[in-house]
Amino acid sequence: MEEEQEKRDKSEAGTGGGSDRTLQAWLAGIAIGCLVLAAMIVAYEIGKNNADTQVTADVPAATSGGSAEEPVAAGPGASAFTASCGSCHTLEAAGTTATVGPNLDDLQPDSALVLSAIENGGAGSGAMPPALLSGEEAQQVADFVAESSGSGK
Numbered sequence: 001m002e003e004e005q006e007k008r009d010k011s012e013a014g015t016g017g018g019s020d021r022t023l024q025a026w027l028a029g030i031a032i033g034c035l036v037l038a039a040m041i042v043a044y045e046i047g048k049n050n051a052d053t054q055v056t057a058d059v060p061a062a063t064s065g066g067s068a069e070e071p072v073a074a075g076p077g078a079s080a081f082t083a084s085c086g087s088c089h090t091l092e093a094a095g096t097t098a099t100v101g102p103n104l105d106d107l108q109p110d111s112a113l114v115l116s117a118i119e120n121g122g123a124g125s126g127a128m129p130p131a132l133l134s135g136e137e138a139q140q141v142a143d144f145v146a147e148s149s150g151s152g153k
């Protein structure tokens with residue numbers, strides 16, 4: 001009796017082992033299927049990311065094109081004004097906001113008045129130092145102030 005029981009256990013173990021192997025084969029198949037699917041998804045995502053980076057790579061080119069138009073108050077007159085006059089005068093085009101002397105956007109001097117102001121030191125009160133600039137540089141600043149403050153002369 002005991003031997004028979006053992007045989008039955010063995011054969012049961014045998015069939016059990018057989019069905020485990022079939023299960024393993026199924027699981028392996030499913031696992032491989034999943035890997036293939038995952039690989040396809042990864043490949044798709046990489047392709048999509050490449051497309052994305054191409055799109056973003058185009059953006060800096062577009063914005064750098066826009067910033068090339070930036071210089072508004074350019075020219076030697078503007079930088080000389082900022083350096084020599086900006087500490088005392090407000091002029092929007094030069095980006096200066098000082099209030100020691102009159103606001104030149106309000107005063108709207110023509111270039112002749114600016115030239116004489118540079119030569120004599122403002123209207124001659126002594127508050128503005130004379131001869132801050134001379135020659136071509138004085139003329140460039142005078143033109144810049146006259147044009148950008150609105151007198152246009």
Ligand code: HEC
Binds near residue numbers: 081114117
């Ligand atoms: C240290 C401060 C100071 C600096 C720097 C200065 N100014 Fe003046 N400016 C004044 C003051 C103060 C007045 C008003 C008193 C006067 O006219 O004497 C004035 C007046 C003026 C006027 C009006 C003159 C008028 O007849 O009404 C003009 C134009 C002017 N400045 C242009 C300039 C220019 C251009 C520069 C740069 C080259 C400059 N200023 C630099 C202080 C300054």
